[in-house]
Amino acid sequence: MKIITLGTSHGDPTYNRMQSSTLLQIDDHAGYLFDAGAGANALMIRKGISLQILRSVFITHQHEDHIGGLPGIVKTITKYPKPDGSPTEIHLPEQSGIDGLLAFMAATYRGWPPELISFKVLPSGALCYEDDLIRVSTIPNKHLEAMVPPRPSYSYLIEASGKRILYSGDLHHKFCDFPIRPDDPPYDLCISECTHFPLEIAIPILKDLPIKKMVFNHVANRWHGAAAEQLFTELVATLPFPSTLAHDGDEFTV
Ligand SMILES: [Zn+2]
Numbered sequence: 001m002k003i004i005t006l007g008t009s010h011g012d013p014t015y016n017r018m019q020s021s022t023l024l025q026i027d028d029h030a031g032y033l034f035d036a037g038a039g040a041n042a043l044m045i046r047k048g049i050s051l052q053i054l055r056s057v058f059i060t061h062q063h064e065d066h067i068g069g070l071p072g073i074v075k076t077i078t079k080y081p082k083p084d085g086s087p088t089e090i091h092l093p094e095q096s097g098i099d100g101l102l103a104f105m106a107a108t109y110r111g112w113p114p115e116l117i118s119f120k121v122l123p124s125g126a127l128c129y130e131d132d133l134i135r136v137s138t139i140p141n142k143h144l145e146a147m148v149p150p151r152p153s154y155s156y157l158i159e160a161s162g163k164r165i166l167y168s169g170d171l172h173h174k175f176c177d178f179p180i181r182p183d184d185p186p187y188d189l190c191i192s193e194c195t196h197f198p199l200e201i202a203i204p205i206l207k208d209l210p211i212k213k214m215v216f217n218h219v220a221n222r223w224h225g226a227a228a229e230q231l232f233t234e235l236v237a238t239l240p241f242p243s244t245l246a247h248d249g250d251e252f253t254v
């Protein structure tokens with residue numbers, strides 16, 4: 001099982017980081033995309049990965065940097081359908097995300113072939129997807145809590161090949177909603193954003209959590225550049241498990 005951090009930037013793309021999208025790939029033939037920032041289809045193609053492996057797409061929340069790549073994903077899937085004709089599921093937090101995507105597809109003269117794409121609104125704090133390889137559950141977080149009214153935002157628990165993975169999505173600026181608790185079963189990998197909270201607040205909390213390995217994505221501007229990355233590396237080196245700052249296109253084996 002492989003994790004590929006396709007796009008690792010925050011709300012703005014930078015000269016060397018595209019917006020958030022992370023692919024979980026199992027046995028070369030099954031892919032699951034977590035968030036779909038702009039250019040997510042292009043980033044898969046650039047890595048030589050066919051979108052025909054995509055079984056499901058999971059969106060954490062409906063900020064543009066997490067869903068802006070969905071039109072491209074839908075276009076590629078519908079233009080080059082899977083040979084077996086099986087659908088790709090796209091999971092969004094709210095019906096408004098589905099409606100907006102369908103309106104965009106209509107405006108660009110693309111239909112919505114229901115046999116190729118199925119859209120689903122995510123349940124909160126529940127199993128949202130299961131197939132023969134993987135189980136995915138939503139964990140509500142507080143990233144959009146301050147909105148009026150509050151909007152849904154999720155982290156994901158991914159269970160596959162006997163491993164447990166946490167995908168944080170975007171979190172609260174006080175890091176008060178990090179979903180792993182000290183008495184949880186171990187997580188083989190945690191993929192966490194590192195834009196919305198000071199790393200100095202997170203590290204004392206993270207160090208007591210049952211995490212075997214950590215990858216940071218959704219990388220803030222303050223961690224861009226060689227000197228900043230060096231400081232980041234020194235800070236996370238104090239954690240009792242290996243931790244890496246991801247770049248676009250990096251691959252991690254789980
Ligand atoms: Zn974001």
Ligand SMILES: [Zn+2]
Pocket residue numbers: 061063143170
């Ligand atoms: Zn966000």
